[in-house]
Amino acid sequence: MQMSNWNDYEESIEVTFALSDITKLAQNVKVRQRVVATAITYMRRVYISKSLTEYDPRLVAPTCLYLAAKAEESTVQARLLVFYIKKLYPDDTRYRFEIKDILEMEMKILEALNYYLVVFHPYRSLTQFLQDAGMMDLMQFTWGIVNDTYKMDLILIHPPHLIALACIYIASVSKDKDSVAWFEELRVDMNVKNISMEILDFYDSMRNNIDERIGIAFSRLPPRS
Amino acid sequence: MENEKEGFPKTALREIKILKKLRHENIIELKGTAISSGATYMVFEYMDHDLSDLVFRFGNKFCPAQIKCYMKQLLTGLHYCHVNHVLHRDIKAANLLVNNNGTLKLADFGLARFISNEDRLTNNVTTLNYRPPELLLGSTKYGTAVDMWSVGCVFAELLDGKILFDGKNKSKVQQLCKIFELCGTPDESCWPGITKLPWYDHLKPKKAITRRLHEHFRHLDHHALELLEKMLTLNPAQRISTIDALVSDYFWTDPLPCDPKSLPKYQSSHQFTNLHQLAYRELKRVKRLKEAAKQQSGKDRAQEQAGPSQPMHESQQSIHSGRGHYHGNPGGERGHGSVSHLQHGLGSVSGPSGMPGTDSQGG
Numbered sequence: 001m002q003m004s005n006w007n008d009y010e011e012s013i014e015v016t017f018a019l020s021d022i023t024k025l026a027q028n029v030k031v032r033q034r035v036v037a038t039a040i041t042y043m044r045r046v047y048i049s050k051s052l053t054e055y056d057p058r059l060v061a062p063t064c065l066y067l068a069a070k071a072e073e074s075t076v077q078a079r080l081l082v083f084y085i086k087k088l089y090p091d092d093t094r095y096r097f098e099i100k101d102i103l104e105m106e107m108k109i110l111e112a113l114n115y116y117l118v119v120f121h122p123y124r125s126l127t128q129f130l131q132d133a134g135m136m137d138l139m140q141f142t143w144g145i146v147n148d149t150y151k152m153d154l155i156l157i158h159p160p161h162l163i164a165l166a167c168i169y170i171a172s173v174s175k176d177k178d179s180v181a182w183f184e185e186l187r188v189d190m191n192v193k194n195i196s197m198e199i200l201d202f203y204d205s206m207r208n209n210i211d212e213r214i215g216i217a218f219s220r221l222p223p224r225s
Numbered sequence: 226m227e228n229e230k231e232g233f234p235k236t237a238l239r240e241i242k243i244l245k246k247l248r249h250e251n252i253i254e255l256k257g258t259a260i261s262s263g264a265t266y267m268v269f270e271y272m273d274h275d276l277s278d279l280v281f282r283f284g285n286k287f288c289p290a291q292i293k294c295y296m297k298q299l300l301t302g303l304h305y306c307h308v309n310h311v312l313h314r315d316i317k318a319a320n321l322l323v324n325n326n327g328t329l330k331l332a333d334f335g336l337a338r339f340i341s342n343e344d345r346l347t348n349n350v351t352t353l354n355y356r357p358p359e360l361l362l363g364s365t366k367y368g369t370a371v372d373m374w375s376v377g378c379v380f381a382e383l384l385d386g387k388i389l390f391d392g393k394n395k396s397k398v399q400q401l402c403k404i405f406e407l408c409g410t411p412d413e414s415c416w417p418g419i420t421k422l423p424w425y426d427h428l429k430p431k432k433a434i435t436r437r438l439h440e441h442f443r444h445l446d447h448h449a450l451e452l453l454e455k456m457l458t459l460n461p462a463q464r465i466s467t468i469d470a471l472v473s474d475y476f477w478t479d480p481l482p483c484d485p486k487s488l489p490k491y492q493s494s495h496q497f498t499n500l501h502q503l504a505y506r507e508l509k510r511v512k513r514l515k516e517a518a519k520q521q522s523g524k525d526r527a528q529e530q531a532g533p534s535q536p537m538h539e540s541q542q543s544i545h546s547g548r549g550h551y552h553g554n555p556g557g558e559r560g561h562g563s564v565s566h567l568q569h570g571l572g573s574v575s576g577p578s579g580m581p582g583t584d585s586q587g588g
Contacts, residue, residue, distance in 0.1 A: 067233075070232075070233070070235055070238055071242055073338070073339075073341075073344060075235065077231065078231060078232060102232070103232040106232045106233055107232075107233065107260065111260075115241050115242075115245055115258055117238065117241070117242040118242055118243075118246045
């Protein structure tokens with residue numbers, strides 16, 4: 001498989017699919033949402049400078065989770081990850097990883113990230129904003145939207161507090177809450193509206209049968225050497 | 226590194242993570258990281274001295290404006306950490322580096338971490354001599370006040386020329402006794418909640434002692450004494466914060482803190498120890514050669530001539546491959562390799578990533 005046969009769209013779907021690995025693994029090893037979010041951000045950052053053929057996303061995904069857990073002060077043991085990878089993909093030989101594979105990849109990822117490990121997320125400001133707006137009842141709904149934004153690359157582009165605001169905006173509109181006055185008082189720039197539009201566009205595109213397309217694209221990944 | 230079961234060491238990861246985030250005149254700058262044969266090296270900017278060494282060598286000659294200058298820089302750097310939600314947790318004179326422009330920088334973030342409200346933190350941090358009473362009593366929920374206690378200890382060290390609570394001891398009990406002897410014994414009235422601390426029942430004072438900090442330092446200027454009192458307050462909730470310390474009268478009355486650039490330039494600590502080490506090494510080499518010469522006196526002459534060239538080669542190698550360790554005991558490992566740093570103007574290099582912070586957990 002030559003790189004030239006790949007287009008950006010497929011590549012972004014590949015990454016999205018591999019990111020779902022992180023989520024699945026995280027559910028098994030039980031880490032906090034913030035760790036998952038950080039792991040996903042690491043992975044997106046890695047694939048800005050590296051190509052999918054260079055670093056196998058099947059290995060990068062668990063390694064990002066491993067590193068994120070460490071950086072967010074809730075270490076997950078490498079052998080636990082290895083165990084759950086085997087459990088999740090019992091028959092897939094492309095997922096045979098040992099502890100040493102993860103530890104080796106960890107160093108490569110640290111280099112690729114240039115050791116920038118601190119990631120800020122929308123979650124923290126979300127609580128503050130909702131409290132201030134008196135819309136704490138929207139917490140769970142908005143939280144879900146924030147989780148969904150990690151399927152896009154918003155976190156690489158926009159400041160976290162604006163993402164939080166955009167999610168609140170979508171939540172309040174779809175639940176018919178009057179938040180106009182509160183947003184006006186905040187005097188935030190147009191960016192919030194643009195981010196909201198991006199999120200809504202993403203939800204639209206999700207309606208098309210994305211799983212199938214992911215499956216096809218992923219099957220074209222080269223086998224492990 | 227190869228022996229590490231859990232990959233890149235957590236403490237080194239913390240240190241890099243935090244240093245990458247902080248950029249301030251009074252905080253050591255991480256220039257970069259390098260991986261070589263499995264070990265990770267952190268490269269820092271070059272600093273001439275650490276404060277503990279300066280106190281050791283020139284402690285009695287610091288003038289008040291100079292002490293104010295160091296303290297102001299220390300508090301400014303620490304304030305920057307605290308507003309960025311970082312606890313240093315290992316403030317001590319040996320971790321405060323000073324260059325020949327008089328700039329003081331906080332270093333060794335191996336025990337530092339982000340403040341969080343949820344997590345329980347370990348109480349086994351900070352070098353024993355600088356460890357605050359709440360940690361000695363086993364508290365696992367603490368905040369920026371822990372650093373302020375250590376700052377108080379450094380302050381007293383600058384004023385007095387020697388370590389304040391110098392327990393040559395290695396136990397928490399003795400350290401706590403030292404603190405109580407000077408700062409009095411705490412109880413529920415001056416420190417609500419103290420009796421609920423995990424180790425209070427084990428370590429609680431047997432008899433009440435009154436605070437004698439004031440008497441002990443009565444020779445000091447009263448603004449200095451006032452600030453010291455507030456830093457060495459037993460109850461962490463009442464201990465002064467960085468910002469309050471910076472606006473205290475001490476820094477705004479004559480003599481004002483002097484300009485760092487006007488501070489005396491000291492001979493580099495590295496050079497100082499290094500010259501001694503070089504001299505010592507040279508002595509040993511000569512001695513070895515003499516012995517070799519004695520042994521070989523009856524043997525072939527050509528072999529004897531080959532002798533001197535070998536140690537020469539050895540010493541050159543050690544200069545190139547050695548690491549300049551910016552902290553450590555005076556006369557310890559630090560001297561290694563700083564010759565090359567001086568020549569190339571490079572920063573000092575800290576040891577393999579497994580190392581940071583290990584020295585401060587003893588006891």
